[in-house]
Amino acid sequence: MTELVGVADQVDLGDQGTVDLQDHDRVDGASDQAVRPDKSASAVRSRRWRWDTSQMTARILALGGGGFSMEPDNPLLDDFLLSLLPPGRLPKICFVPTASGESEEYVADFLAAFGPERADASVLSLFRREIGDLRGFIRTQDAVYVGGGSTANLLAIWRLHGLDVALREAYDAGVVMAGISAGMNCWFEASVTDSFGTDLDGLADGLGFLAGSACPHYDGEELRRPAYRQAVEGGFPGGYAADDGAALFFEDGVLAEVVASRPAAHAYRVSLVAGNVVEDVLPTRYLG
Numbered sequence: 001m002t003e004l005v006g007v008a009d010q011v012d013l014g015d016q017g018t019v020d021l022q023d024h025d026r027v028d029g030a031s032d033q034a035v036r037p038d039k040s041a042s043a044v045r046s047r048r049w050r051w052d053t054s055q056m057t058a059r060i061l062a063l064g065g066g067g068f069s070m071e072p073d074n075p076l077l078d079d080f081l082l083s084l085l086p087p088g089r090l091p092k093i094c095f096v097p098t099a100s101g102e103s104e105e106y107v108a109d110f111l112a113a114f115g116p117e118r119a120d121a122s123v124l125s126l127f128r129r130e131i132g133d134l135r136g137f138i139r140t141q142d143a144v145y146v147g148g149g150s151t152a153n154l155l156a157i158w159r160l161h162g163l164d165v166a167l168r169e170a171y172d173a174g175v176v177m178a179g180i181s182a183g184m185n186c187w188f189e190a191s192v193t194d195s196f197g198t199d200l201d202g203l204a205d206g207l208g209f210l211a212g213s214a215c216p217h218y219d220g221e222e223l224r225r226p227a228y229r230q231a232v233e234g235g236f237p238g239g240y241a242a243d244d245g246a247a248l249f250f251e252d253g254v255l256a257e258v259v260a261s262r263p264a265a266h267a268y269r270v271s272l273v274a275g276n277v278v279e280d281v282l283p284t285r286y287l288g
Contacts (some may be wrong), residue, residue, distance in 0.1 A: 006070075009207050010241055018082055021239060026100070027160070035191075038187065041233075045126075045140055045155045049053075054156050056250050057070075057174070057251045057252050058171050058172055058174065058209075058251070058253070058288065059082055059084060059099070059174075059176045059177070059250065059251050060171070060176070060177045060178065060187050060209060060210060060248075060249070060250045061080070061084070061176065061177070061178040061179075061215075061247055061248075061249050061250075062176070062178075062179065062183075062184040062187060062188075062210075062214065062219075062240075062242065062248045062249075062250070062266065063077060063179065063181075063183070063216070063217055063242070063246075063247040064180075064181075064184060064215075064216040064217060064241070064242025064243050064244060064245070064246045064247065064265075065180065065181065065216060065217050065220050065242070065243065065244025065246075065250075066112030066180070066244055066245040066246070066247070066261050066265075067112060067180050067203075067261075068105065068109055068114075069109055069110075069147065069148065069180065070180070070244060071245070071261060072109070072113070074261050074262075074288060075113065076260075076261035076287040077247050077259070077261045077287070078113055078114070078244070078288055079251075079258075080091075080247070081143060081145070081176070081178050082118065084143070084176050085142040085143055085176065086123040089231075090116075090118070090119055090120045091119050091120065091142040091143065092119070092121075092122070092140065092141045092143070092214070093114055093119045093120070093121050093122070093141065093142065093143045093144075093145055094121075094123070094124050094137075094138070094141045094143070094144050094158070095110040095111075095114075095121065095122070095123045095124070095145050095147065096106065096123075096124045096144060096145070096146045096147065096153045096163075096179075096183075097102070097110070097123065097124055097125075097135070097147045098146075098147075098149070098157050098158065099126075099146070099147055099148055099149025099150050099151065099154040099182040099183065100148065100149035101127070101149065101150075101153075101155060102125055102126075102127045102131040103147075103149075106147055106189075107123050108222040110123070110145070110147070110263055111123070111125070121278070122141075124137070124138075124163075126157055126158075126161050128165065129146060129161070129224060131152070133283075134161065134162060135162075135165070135166040135169060135170075137166075138163075138166045138167060138169075138175065139169065139170050139173060139175065141170070141175055141180055142175065142176065142260050143175065143176040143177070144167065144170070144175060144176070144177050144178065144179075145178045145181070145183070146177075146179030146180075146183030146186060147179070147180065147181075147183055147228060148179075148180050148181030148182045148183055148216075149181070149182050150182060150193075150195045151182040151185040151191055151193040151195050151203060151251055152158065152183050152193060152196065152203060152205075153185060154186055154281065155186060155205060155206070155207070164207055167207070167267035168207070168209065171209055172256040179182070180216070181216045181217065182195075184205055184214050184216045184248075185203075185206060185214045185216065186206055186209045187206065187207055187209045187214070188206045188207075188208070188209075188211075188212060188214040188237065188239060188240075189204065189206050189208045189209045189210070189211060189212060189213065189215045189237060190202060190203060190205070190212070190213035190214075190215055190237045191203050191206055191213055191215065191230060191279045192213070192214070192215040192224065192227055192228045192233040200223055200224065200227035202231045202236045205237070209253070210250060211239075211253065211254060212230075212237050212238055212239030212240065213227040213228075213231075213236060213237045213238065213239030213240075214239055214240055214241075214242075214250045215239070215240070215241040215242070216228075216241075216242055216243075216245075217243075217244055218241040218242055218243045218267075218268065219243040219244060219265070220243065220244035224241075225241070228241055228270060229270065229277045229279070232270055232271070232272050233272065233277050235272075238269075238270050238271035238272055239269075239270060240255070240267060240268065240269060241267065241268045241270055241279075242258075242265075242266075242267040242268075243260075243262075243264075243265040243266055243267065244262070244265065245260050245261045245262035245265035246258060246259070246260045246261075246262075246266055246267045246284060247259050247260070247267075248267050248282075255282075257285060258282045258283065258284040258285065259284070259285050259286075259287050260284050260285070260287060261286075261287055261288070262286075263286050263288065265283060265284065266281055266282065266284045267282045268282060269282060270282060
């Protein structure tokens, strides 16, 4: 687990080395509109975590909102994902657009955001499946990025094709799992989703890579926060909520850090204590 202590030029990660923080200090008075930084592979590698492959951890980056699909001119969260991947070559990133019904526009946006100067990008289609050995294919990736859409449909289709098993094996082997909205929800045991209509419902049928529940778009959609709090008050598993522009980074199932592409974005630990819903604001590092 990564422990962040105060503000320093570097953070000691023990067996995994250190990470430079000079490029990530928050500037007081910064506006919500971030300045687009250098997206070249060399620039991203300069901010990459130094890590030891002999001490591989299982890692998940769960975005409440943001990234290339919501902030095309603000690549801070996408850059952070790249910083988690092996240096010295273009990282292999597979986009899984199942939840959106494999929207062609969504796929095009992903390929533009992770162009050949930044990544060796691919797209896994299950609607027009061409890859027979899903387990072998996923294991060759450095990261899997799951797009937003219907959480319930995503889970059903993945299980039908056995992708849930392939992802679990790859996750345990060190492939980084990432995703936004439904792509945040899927990794948890439960989540709040609009998969069943315009109302928000609790879905206790996630993959369970992470304990508890998830709620994305906490500040971006008016009904998300009250729906999640009401669900937890009624006995739904507590868990984590994330604003648009905030992402939760887990190592071996434990929250290591919250990062954000917007100065005001945060994540929250939501739990039921003595019959009352408690919402703890988590320390958040602005990436700008």
